Amino acid sequence: MSKEELISRELLAGREYAGIDRIEGPLAYIRKTHPVGYRELVECIDREGNIRTGLVLDTSDEVVVVQIFEGTSGLTLPDTRMRFMGEPLSIGVSEAMLGRVFNGLGKPIDGGAAPPTDDILNVNGLPINPTAREYPRDFIQTGISIIDGMTTLIRGQKLPIFSGNGLPHNELAAQIARQAKIIGDNSNFAVVFAAMGVKHDVARYFIDSFEETGVIGNVALFLSLADDPSIERTITPRTALTLAEHLAFNKGMHVLVIMTDMTNYCESLREISTLRGEIPSRKGYPGYLYSDLAEIYERSGMLKGIGGSITQLPILTMPNDDISHPVPDLSGYITEGQIVFEREMNGRGIYPPVAGLPSLSRLMKDGIGEGMTREDHPHLSNQLFAAYSYVKDVRNLASVIGEEELTPLDHQYIEFGEFFEKSFVHQDSHEDRTIEETLDIGWQALSKLPVEELHRVTEDEIDEYYDR
Amino acid sequence: MTDRIIGQVSRVNGPVIEATDITDAMMMELVRIGYGRLVGEIVKLAGSTAVIQVYEDTTGIRPGDNIFGSGMPLSVELGPGLIGTIYDGIQRPLEDLLEAGGEFIAKGVTKPALNRDKKWHFIPADGLEAGSMVEAGQSLGTIRETERVEHKVLVPYGKSGKLLELAAESDYTIAEKAAVIETGDGTFNMEFYHRWPIRNPRPVKERQALKLPLVTGQRVIDTLFPLAKGGTVAIPGGFGTGKTMTQHAVAKWCDADIIVYIGCGERGNEMTDVLMEFPDLIDPRTGASLMDRTILIANTSNMPVSAREASIYTGVTLAEYYRDQGYHVAIMADSTSRWAEALRELAGRMEEMPAEEGFPAYLPTRIAEFYERAGYMTVLDGSEGSVTIIGAVSPPGGDFSEPVTQHTKRFVRCFWGLDRQLANARHYPAISWLDSYSEYLDDVSGWWETHSGSAWLKNRSEMMELLQKEVRLQQVVKLVGPDALPDSQRFIIEVCTLFKNAFLQQNAFDDIDRYSSVEKQVRMMEIILLYSRRGTEAIRHGITLLKLRHMKVVQDITRMKLSIANDDMKAMDKLEARLVRAMDQLEKIYE
């Protein structure tokens, strides 16, 4: 910041106005102010003297539009005071925040005192220079076969769970948080958990699960629950990621960020956009939803020469189980793969109910194989995908012509499919399989097929693992 | 940059700023805003007000902040040092920014696009001396920019005239004097670089018909849906269907001289991937590092949206500059949809009337203008060069009927449609052989036939016909099961399955398969067609499908892409001979 800018800011910082001109949903409009900065922090003081946090969304000579995160209920036009702080919305961050619970704006809500802070950081963060990134390639063993074997999670990846209402995404996320490890690495880790618009019992479920495994001291929770003002959700992931960035890139920790539910986040964004009369794109969501989500999801990864990492595990529920809905669709265009749940598999009692084919990990290519997992892993997973995709065709055929009419080969595929779903995909929510176990079960599945059908594995691999 | 104040901010709405009290500004002028001197561009002028699109985050900008004029439009610097560099959407050098500002891109940090300190060895062109007449676009000499790129120092457009001075052979920085030219309107001191406004196409002598393929080493592309040098192609596909992988594969292995890769609103890690991988990859044609021919433009999804809008123009301008030096340049833009969405976002903030799905009405015009900058040209100095544009399209919900895909389709002549089903089955590249097309087939078949014999086009048609037939047969199978078909028809399905597994599928991660030489592609096709023709005959002679399917040689055909090296045509001949023998034997038994 230049000197003249500093002086001018200091002069104007903290100027306060009594009375606002208009309130509409979470937005407050004030006329005739001094020049107010775009995205400047605002303190909104109500009649009782309570302070709410706001942010400038639009500023001009005429009018300033402020969004108020705690909502506007109870505010009156004449008795509300607005204080323009002359600086962006920031939070204090420190390692002492681990083990604590905060609201979406980073204020403690566990009854404890505000933790000491190492630094004060702008919650919007800054884009990482692509040349500063270190390409993520460390395999994380989650102990869950369908993930480790087929959609491998890599440290520094952003890998969302695309789920639906009532499906066990929380169980899976908690299981991953519990079991995730890098073989032979015990460095510092932390979990940052951001809840947007989910119910109390969901938050409770995660807290219990962290307590049960004794890691709660390494977890910071940012809760903006279903009964909190919906507008607060638009800032919650940013607050959480600001702490995550501090822990990862200033303190060298490996941070797992769980964010649930991104669909609620997007709905809050839509709410504000509609209120402001912006031109909508698909399903009423604002045209900038892609860029907005990217600002969140891209705050993950690793940096060259700096030890820590941010791995993101966002959870989103697909409205109507529709993967082409804007929220999962735009997320899929930004994240590095997706774990997709299927209601039908859940109905058949398969846990985790992960649909193999639409699930994908884009970073697994550089994190699996010889020296990382096992040399047969890349070809094995490829072959399993190919065979499983054929199973789906055969099942469709069987539903038309009847199973009896299938060729003997197709029968073998059906058998392979059953085994794959029941023994490879399905496991207990407390079962922690090693990568070798996972790959071996994969080969057991392939052994249900004749060897001529296996085009994607090499002859050496067949000699070594097929039908052992 | 000058400190000429041309007006004040009156409103800030995201990346769009309104200004008042505007004096002496021009449309599309590059401006700086506020204390941080953020970069912006005037996109609307009306009386004393203006609308400015800002290329950096506008947090903290206030009404009343000053706007400074530059007197010139948004431009890029053209000169040696571009190759091997990674820029953001408005040509800020990201590696230099990293050094200056740390891991995160801070606002207002600027660095010149071309290094001012580096010395380049200049060799003046033969036969030029003081007194020679020189034309715009003419080369005054060369600089070896990288192992494989010889950079021509071109007389800038509009600066024809009499050469008064020419730098002698020696080492120079780009800001030193290259020449002095007496032009129609005064003497012009020419440096080793110049500027060009990114929204204006660089002039050429004339546009030529396309005749050469852009050979990519990707079989489904080269053999089924070829692209021509100077041509345009769109790659549409839902998320995760393989647009980026296809673009990376083409960037790595195609036979262009220069690659401009634009990451437009996509992932940061994908650019890191390129940065990490390209320097170590060797171009099979020249033996030089792939980074020696590549320029990267990275305006990732979390970087400012206006700079994303500018990034594709920055990219195509750099490409035209190398075309003007007589090179064949290929541009990859990943993804043009993000660029279109940037247009939409900016238009929305300017409160323009939306047309389809919120996009501005001028979207098709902008798409057309961009793809029109491709072409095979006779450049100003009479040599030939080309710009080929390969644009990814990311349709919402994977639905190709949306505006960006539809309008793009009107302006490109080649279409590689990615198919979700294929991608889910891990059939990569997931380029659909049913939805895709190339209008360059006739343009490039001449080249193929001189390089690989006269049967190329015929073989391709034969295979495409089989694939079409297979679709109909599969529909029957879906209704009544495969047993209802006679062996002759089931064999067509069999051949197509083989063709898909052995030929169309290509593993980008395999050391051999990631790239297929022209010769290998031709031989692979011939062998599969031989199997098809001989097999059809054999079935007519009463041999069963099962017997054909169980020939050991079929397994080897499936694996030839992985097991036979690109230049090992002997092995291909041997494989073919074994197929012939196996067929002969089968037929003998049944005679």
Ligand SMILES: Nc1ncnc2c1ncn2[C@@H]1O[C@H](COP(=O)(O)OP(=O)(O)OP(=O)(O)O)[C@@H](O)[C@H]1O
């Ligand atoms: N030719 C290929 N060979 C092997 N794997 C591939 C190939 N093409 C795509 N894939 C696989 O598909 C994944 C997704 O591909 P890619 O990143 O190119 O998709 P995309 O279409 O660019 O998606 P998005 O629109 O989300 O950017 C890759 O990470 C890789 O695992």
Ligand SMILES: [Mg+2]
């Ligand atoms: Mg992509």
